[in-house]
Amino acid sequence: MEKFEKVTGIAAPMPLVNIDTDMIIPKQFLKTIKRSGLGVNLFDEMRYDDNGNEIPDFVLNKPAYREAKILVAGDNFGCGSSREHAPWALADFGIKVIVSTSYADIFYNNCFKNGMLPIVLPEEQVEALMKDAEKGANARMEVDLESQTITDSTGAAYHFEVDPFRKHCLLEGLDDIGLTLEKAGAIETFEAQASQWRPWV
Amino acid sequence: MSPKTLYDKIWDAHLVHEAEDGTCLLYIDRHLVHEVTSPQAFEGLRMAGRKVHAPDKTIAVPDHNVPTTLDRANAATMTEESRIQVEALDKNAKDFGLHYYPVSDVRQGIVHIVGPEQGWTLPGMTVVCGDSHTATHGAFGALAHGIGTSEVEHVLATQTLIQSKSKNMKVEITGKLAPGVTAKDITLSVIGRTGTAGGTGYVIEYCGEAIRDLSMEGRMTVCNMAIEGGARAGLIAPDEKTFEYVKGRPHAPKGAQWEAAMDWWKTLYSDDDAHWDKVITIRGEDIAPVVTWGTSPEDVLPITAEVPDPASFSGGKVGAAQRSLDYMGLKPGQKLSDIEIDTVFIGSCTNGRIEDLRAAAAILKGKKIKDGMRAMVVPGSGLVRAQAEEEGLAQIFQDAGFEWRLAGCSMCLAMNPDQLSPGERCAATSNRNFEGRQGRGGRTHLMSPAMAAAAAVTGRLTDVREIM
Numbered sequence: 001m002e003k004f005e006k007v008t009g010i011a012a013p014m015p016l017v018n019i020d021t022d023m024i025i026p027k028q029f030l031k032t033i034k035r036s037g038l039g040v041n042l043f044d045e046m047r048y049d050d051n052g053n054e055i056p057d058f059v060l061n062k063p064a065y066r067e068a069k070i071l072v073a074g075d076n077f078g079c080g081s082s083r084e085h086a087p088w089a090l091a092d093f094g095i096k097v098i099v100s101t102s103y104a105d106i107f108y109n110n111c112f113k114n115g116m117l118p119i120v121l122p123e124e125q126v127e128a129l130m131k132d133a134e135k136g137a138n139a140r141m142e143v144d145l146e147s148q149t150i151t152d153s154t155g156a157a158y159h160f161e162v163d164p165f166r167k168h169c170l171l172e173g174l175d176d177i178g179l180t181l182e183k184a185g186a187i188e189t190f191e192a193q194a195s196q197w198r199p200w201v
Numbered sequence: 202m203s204p205k206t207l208y209d210k211i212w213d214a215h216l217v218h219e220a221e222d223g224t225c226l227l228y229i230d231r232h233l234v235h236e237v238t239s240p241q242a243f244e245g246l247r248m249a250g251r252k253v254h255a256p257d258k259t260i261a262v263p264d265h266n267v268p269t270t271l272d273r274a275n276a277a278t279m280t281e282e283s284r285i286q287v288e289a290l291d292k293n294a295k296d297f298g299l300h301y302y303p304v305s306d307v308r309q310g311i312v313h314i315v316g317p318e319q320g321w322t323l324p325g326m327t328v329v330c331g332d333s334h335t336a337t338h339g340a341f342g343a344l345a346h347g348i349g350t351s352e353v354e355h356v357l358a359t360q361t362l363i364q365s366k367s368k369n370m371k372v373e374i375t376g377k378l379a380p381g382v383t384a385k386d387i388t389l390s391v392i393g394r395t396g397t398a399g400g401t402g403y404v405i406e407y408c409g410e411a412i413r414d415l416s417m418e419g420r421m422t423v424c425n426m427a428i429e430g431g432a433r434a435g436l437i438a439p440d441e442k443t444f445e446y447v448k449g450r451p452h453a454p455k456g457a458q459w460e461a462a463m464d465w466w467k468t469l470y471s472d473d474d475a476h477w478d479k480v481i482t483i484r485g486e487d488i489a490p491v492v493t494w495g496t497s498p499e500d501v502l503p504i505t506a507e508v509p510d511p512a513s514f515s516g517g518k519v520g521a522a523q524r525s526l527d528y529m530g531l532k533p534g535q536k537l538s539d540i541e542i543d544t545v546f547i548g549s550c551t552n553g554r555i556e557d558l559r560a561a562a563a564i565l566k567g568k569k570i571k572d573g574m575r576a577m578v579v580p581g582s583g584l585v586r587a588q589a590e591e592e593g594l595a596q597i598f599q600d601a602g603f604e605w606r607l608a609g610c611s612m613c614l615a616m617n618p619d620q621l622s623p624g625e626r627c628a629a630t631s632n633r634n635f636e637g638r639q640g641r642g643g644r645t646h647l648m649s650p651a652m653a654a655a656a657a658v659t660g661r662l663t664d665v666r667e668i669m
């Protein structure tokens with residue numbers, strides 16, 4: 001995985017609550033057997049009309065936000081299915097950071113596995129950032145994972161919390177499987193014991 | 202020993218390693234795999250030259266893409282892309298030596314129906330699958346939850362998962378349910394109460410008399426939708442009904458192992474004085490047959506209610522409710538029971554089990570669906586289908602005018618050809634009413650199998666108690 005560097009870029013506002021994974025990437029695009037190439041279909045049904053033409057009003061179709069790297073979204077972002085295609089599509093579009101008051105559990109996990117940072121902030125702060133993001137091309141924000149701060153275009157900085165292990169993995173670009181395989185001994189011991197007391201498993 | 206919840210007990214029994222920062226490595230007893238969320242994980246394994254750590258604990262079945270029409274053995278019934286995904290699973294299952302139920306096997310079906318049916322899901326286990334409705338298996342007192350594809354790869358390679366512990370939430374449903382009220386009404390009503398994010402950060406244990414009274418099928422329906430309430434998992438403590446259901450299944454323990462397993466399974470309950478981070482109590486008597494009116498599973502109301510006014514909500518929900526009503530083509534104040542429908546879908550991992558088909562058939566017996574209505578039953582597995590045929594249910598459905606399909610996910614998420622067209626309105630027994638879930642522009646109302654059957658007869662959302 002690539003290391004998570006400081007992110008500076010445009011933030012796009014999506015004030016809708018409960019943005020679900022079906023909206024982020026509708027199921028017709030889950031038929032791929034690859035991880036890449038899903039960015040063009042990100043938010044497909046909100047982004048294109050029935051003939052496949054862009055809907056100009058949709059935020060990521062507006063000139064100011066086409067290069068957005070940050071998404072500021074309403075509560076409970078990413079609810080619904082476990083499809084990792086959702087973070088893959090966001091990442092492929094270029095989104096590195098999401099800001100919201102809360103996320104669905106599986107989506108939240110999936111982000112970290114793909115080098116993306118989902119930031120949780122209190123409602124007033126998300127609202128302030130949402131307002132800032134509405135300024136279009138001027139809404140350049142900076143996200144520094146090292147110091148756990150996000151700074152908006154006015155210079156207002158907000159501190160966010162992140163699990164230390166996940167932070168470490170993002171900053172170092174560590175692969176979970178590699179880390180776990182270092183504990184192969186512990187897994188073997190567990191299996192040996194389990195085969196004694198739960199042989200039916 | 203300090204008192205523990207059921208979740209605490211299962212967690213402790215599977216803890217492989219705990220780091221100083223609290224990050225835990227949890228052992229996984231069963232890994233269920235389907236064709237949509239696994240190809241990239243197997244590709245990852247191959248690229249890293251890794252093997253499947255415990256193929257014997259890994260069970261694969263194609264379900265999401267497979268056509269449910271009788272001619273599905275013909276490859277032309279699938280789109281090229283769907284065919285490639287199913288073929289990839291065929292190949293991965295074979296190459297890595299997994300337990301596999303191909304489309305041609307009568308045991309094939311929706312992964313969350315096949316697992317319990319074959320006895321793969323047992324009390325006290327940890328069960329994961331690259332699918333959010335893995336929560337279903339919690340009905341057995343197994344800690345079961347959905348994972349993403351990177352985690353699928355992680356479990357394949359290590360048979361463990363990196364986890365942090367969730368908080369404990371108790372949802373108690375007291376007393377008895379009224380006639381016409383089912384497990385689906387319980388689980389939807391809970392989400393209506395807590396919201397789709399109400400369970401975020403928690404594992405829910407469902408308990409109380411109304412839960413105890415449910416069959417295993419009903420309990421699976423309740424746990425299935427725990428994820429729709431945002432919870433990581435739903436759990437129900439195993440009891441005699443659970444043991445009875447499990448006993449004799451192909452992969453359940455036998456003989457002395459059965460006795461040993463029972464000794465442990467009987468300790469799987471939350472201690473009386475266990476600590477709960479959140480408790481919700483609902484009186485069973487207060488639960489009515491419900492339907493959803495919007496595009497989030499929390500948009501739940503009794504069938505006797507009216508479409509709500511978005512202005513009656515607060516915060517971001519005002520806009521979301523307005524958007525829902527625009528999408529659903531509904532007006533505030535409209536009676537829910539006046540809403541006319543075009544299509545009925547009975548099936549999915551929420552309500553595709555034998556008891557669900559019995560409940561729907563009981564309503565349909567001797568009746569016909571409304572003229573012009575499209576109605577289909579998609580059994581959750583080939584074995585459910587066979588049993589329903591044996592019990593004469595298939596005949597009742599067909600006499601009423603329903604299509605009688607082969608097993609799969611079908612119109613629950615419309616990855617196969619079973620889809621709604623724009624504006625088409627469906628009474629569905631599945632679990633998600635998201636925009637476009639059943640087909641672009643399609644409008645979904647979630648409800649119980651009996652309610653869906655009633656709607657098929659009258660052509661509108663209907664209070665099942667009127668025709669019981």
Ligand code: SF4
Pocket residue numbers: 264265311312313332334549550551609610613614631632
């Ligand atoms: S039936 Fe629906 S919810 Fe269940 S596994 Fe299939 S697609 Fe997912």
